[in-house]
Amino acid sequence: MQDIRLRSSLPGRQRWHIRFLEGRPRFADVLAIVLRRVPEITAVRASPVTGSVLIHHDPTSASEEVGERLRQALHAVCARLEDTRGANAQQQAAGAPRERDTRPGRVCGGLRPSRSGGRRTLLLAVGGAVTAVALGGGGLLSKPLVVLAAAGVTTAALIRRAWRRASCPSGLAQPSAAQEKPSRHPMGRIIGRHRRQAVLASLLSAGAQAAELVMYLFIGWMPLVLFRGESTLLARLGLGSAATQLCALGVAATLVRVLVTFLSYRADVSWRGLGQDVQHTWRSEVYPHAQRLELRHLEDERTTRLAGVLTEDISQLGNFVATRPDEVIRLATCLLGMIPAYLLLAPQIAWIAVVPVPIVVWLSLDHQERAAAGHAASGERRAQLNSQVINSLAASATVKSFRGEEHEAVRLEELSNEYRRSSCRTDRSTALYAQSLHAGAATSFLGTLLLGGRAMLNGALSPEAFSALIVMPQMVIWKLTSLGGTVEQYHRTLAALHRVEYVQSLPAESPGEGRPLDSRRVRGEVVLDRVTFSYPGREPAVRELSMRIAPEKTTAIVGATGAGKSTIAKLLTRFYAPQSGRVLLDGQDIQALRLDDLRSAVGFVSQDASLFDGTVEENLRYGSFDADRSDIVRSARIAQASTFIEALPERYNTVIGERGAALSGGQRQRISLARAFLYGPPIVVLDEATSAVDNETEAAIQRTLHWFSKDRTLIVIAHRLSTIRHADRIYVLDQGGMLVEEGTHHQLLARDGLYASLWSLQTGEPLS
Ligand SMILES: Nc1ncnc2c1ncn2[C@@H]1O[C@H](COP(=O)(O)OP(=O)(O)OP(=O)(O)O)[C@@H](O)[C@H]1O
Structure with a gap:
């Protein structure tokens, strides 16, 4: 029995342990991909070494819901694996759940997606071939079309099996964009409007490969001329002596090599250019959309996930296009050259050229799977080792004071040993694979040489044809070796495409729709x-x-933490829309207004001052890109920021680092305030905008704010009641966004309610 246990649960984060995952990197990979497609899940890490699955999710989702999603994902992955093994195709088509898989605590029933299945396939294929040869007494091998068909079917079956093992199960929520475009092939969707470029690059690749085959044909004829004294075919073309023939072949091979170099270079440049263009196009389409996404998709961890889609996933699309189609087209060209050439010129030995194909395909796919498993395991060990090194160095003061140096050294040695062992396993498998390929290629070469040579001696095969054919199987074999990697990369690319299309399918704000609003005429x-x-x-x-x-008054909103104050600010700026009721600006429902106009009328400064990597001036100018330097300085002065800016090494030209890392919290807030003052909207919402500044600066800001707010509506959300005591009106909220009191500071104190008790708590003044 396989178990699945919840190890820890924090808001927005759960860690599970799934025994079944241990030692199954492919399964872990697929499970993570499937879980990432669940809308409420923001990030997933599944470790095939420890069997642990770390899920970051929407904090609003209940832990039971996430558990259920995990079980569904496991069920979907298992169902897919079972389907791959030919089980119950009908049930899959109907999408009916398998009862035994859905029981809590059980994973995949007795299913073991092991590699023995692959070995069995090979054994069956080899056994079948041997039996066929034994029964047919070799007669079957002399029927080239039968051999070709058998090799083709076996290769297709192997690729299909690898394909299904690597592909993502479709049992869970699919991105809607992917569902909307089922008829277009993923490659067509990735390449998009660059189709002509792709066709040109494909022609160049095919041309380069065809030219290479011709070059090897000429090279293959050169020893023939040397050893036989002449080539009858060339003699018939009017090239009499061996020296002339040799010279002609040399010149022809050189010219074709030049052509190969040129075409290969052009193909390479075209594919790489296409890869870059694809990335650029996707980025320029998805990034503006991501910027316009509703705020709920841009908060918290979702930003990290989105950033991953915009960077890594889009790069994956471009990198795949830049490298893999070229390899596939070259392989296809080789096969298209080799198969008819053998069938026409040497049908009696065609089998020796095609039989290695499924074997090499199997080796390549199987190795890819093993290597992926090995790399995942050793990667996990390396990560553990790195983290241990960093942790113990970071805690060196603690280590020294507790005399833990030896203990740390032992721990490190253990981890390093585990990493070494797991890497060695992968290295052994890679070395074995490389040697198997060398042996396979040598055997195929030897076989072609022996059997082709015999046919030539018997007069069944012309020396020219024999020399031309001998190199072709080698070329195909070496090109087939990368097939496993291509299949794997293709699946990674498909997963990346799904994520990118999912982001594209998310609803975005429409800034230009709605009733226009002239911000200069807003009363507020x-x-x-x-x-x-x-x-x-x-x-x-x-x-x-x-x-x-x-x-044109200052209104304060105060209340307990979590009472809904920031939510009101987000409703006013239309970051969110209310489920019922209306928010009116000068009597107009803000939902009906043009979003761009509304945001020009309502400025928002949050507690978490968002600054960009750039100079102080660039940050102040944000939103008022054409502002004069004098206006910038004035705004900085109002926000009490000018003194510290003047003290910075480069004053307004000082670079403040990523997210304003080179400034203190209070300085960041003051720049953020100054930016809003420069923007100068008729309504300004300050959400804890001065919470990080000291009392003295706060008092100074209040004085200038008083002046700034003369002809505008100021909405101040604050915990520190001293900052809002002079507000024209104060609203006091309690939990659940309930309005409990309103009035001026003195009226509220006189009421002796929630506000008065908060004031008393903060100032230490006793309640009257
Ligand atoms: N993005 C969000 N997703 C889900 N719930 C949220 C989100 N933002 C806030 N909440 C919840 O909504 C409620 C009101 O939050 P809000 O931030 O408006 O309170 P607040 O009065 O501004 O609190 P504080 O004074 O601590 O800033 C809280 O219960 C909070 O947990």
């Missing part, structure tokens, strides 16, 4: 009319909330 009255809003799967953050924010 905001009304929340019985607004209810809840985040997905949560209790309402605000419930039936009504409030009026007067124009």
Whole structure:
């Protein structure tokens, strides 16, 4: 019995242990791919070494839901593996669940997706071939079309099997974009509008390969001329002496080599260029869409996931196009040259050229699978080793003070040993594979030489044909070796394509739609009319909330943590839409307004000041790209930022690093405030925008804010009540977005309610 256990569960994160996963990297890979497609799951790590599955998910999803998703994913992966083994095709077509797989705590029933299946296939193929030869007394081998068909069917079966083992099960939620375009081949979708470029590159690859075959034909004839004194075929072409023939062949081979070099170079450049173009096109299509996604797709861990799609996944699409189709086209050209050549010129020995094909295909696919497994295992060990090195060095003060040096050295040695052992296993398998290929290629060469030579001596095969054919199987064999890698890469690319298309299919905001709003004419009255809003799967953050924010006044919203204050700010800026009720700006429902116009009218400064990697000035200018330097300096002064900016090494031209890493929290907030002041919208929402500045700076900001807010609506969300005591109106919220009090500071103190108790707590002043 295989078990699946929940090891730990934190909000948004679960760690499971699945025994079945241990030692099955392919299974772990596929499981992770399937889980990543589940909408509420943001990231997955499945380790085939420890059997652990780490799932990062939407914090709003219940842990039982995530567990259920994991079981469904396991079920889908197992069902796919069973299908691969030919079990119950009808049930799969109907999509009916298999009862034994869905039981909690069980994974895949008794299924073992082991490599023995691969060996069995090879044994069956070899056994079948030997039996056929024995029964047919070699007669079958003399029937080239039969041999060709048998080799073709076996190769196709091997590739199909590898394909299905590597492919992603389709039992779970598929990205909608992928479902919308089932008729277009994934390669067509990846290449998109660069089809002509792809056709040109394909022709160049095919041409280069065909020319290479011709070159080897000329080279193959050269020893013939040397040893036989002449080639009758060339003599018939008017090339009399051996020296002339040799010279002609040399010149022809050189000219064709030049052509091969030119075509190969052009093909390489075209494929690489196409790869870059594909990446660029996808990036320029997906990035603007990602920027326009609704905020719920851009918060928290989803950003990391999105960044992965925009960088790694799109690179995967381009890298695949840049390298793999070229290899496949060259292989196909070789096969297309070799098979008719053998059938026409030497049908009696055609079998020796085609029989190695399925064997090499099997070796390549099997090696790829083993190597992937080995690399995953040794990669995991390496990661453990690295993390141990970093941890123990980072904690060196603790290690020294507890005299733990020896203990750390032993731990490191153990991990290093495990890494060495797992790498050695992979290296042995790779070396064995390489040697098997060498042996296979040599055997095939020897076989062609012996049997072809005998046929030539018997007069059944012309020396010219024999010399031409001898190199072809070698070329095909060496090209077949990369097939396993190509299949694997293709599946990685498909998974990347699905993720990219999924991002594309997510709903985006439409900035240009709706009723226009002239921000210069906005008075700034905001009304929340019985607004209810809840985040997905949560209790309402605000419930039936009504409030009026007067124009050109300062309104404060205060209350307990989690009471829904920031949610109100997000509703005002239309980052989210209420489920019921309306948010009105100067009497107009903001849902009906043009989003771009609304965002020009409402400025938002959050507690988490978002700065970009660039200079102070570039950050201040963000959103007001044409602002004058004098306006920039003035805004910085209002936000009490000018003093510290002037003290920076390059003043306004100082680079502040990624996310403003070179500044303190308070300095970042002041730059963020100054940016909003420069933007100058008629309504400004400050959500804990000064929480990180000291009291003195805060007081200074309040003084300048007072001046700044003269002709605009200021909405201030704050925990520190001293910052909002001068507000024209204060709304006090309690849990669940319930409005419990409203009034001025003095009125609220006089009420002796929630506000008064919060004030008393913060200032230490006793309640009256
Ligand atoms: N993106 C989100 N997804 C799900 N729930 C959320 C999200 N953002 C906030 N919440 C939940 O909504 C409720 C209100 O959150 P909100 O951030 O509006 O409170 P707040 O009053 O601003 O709190 P604080 O003073 O701590 O900033 C909380 O229960 C919070 O857990």
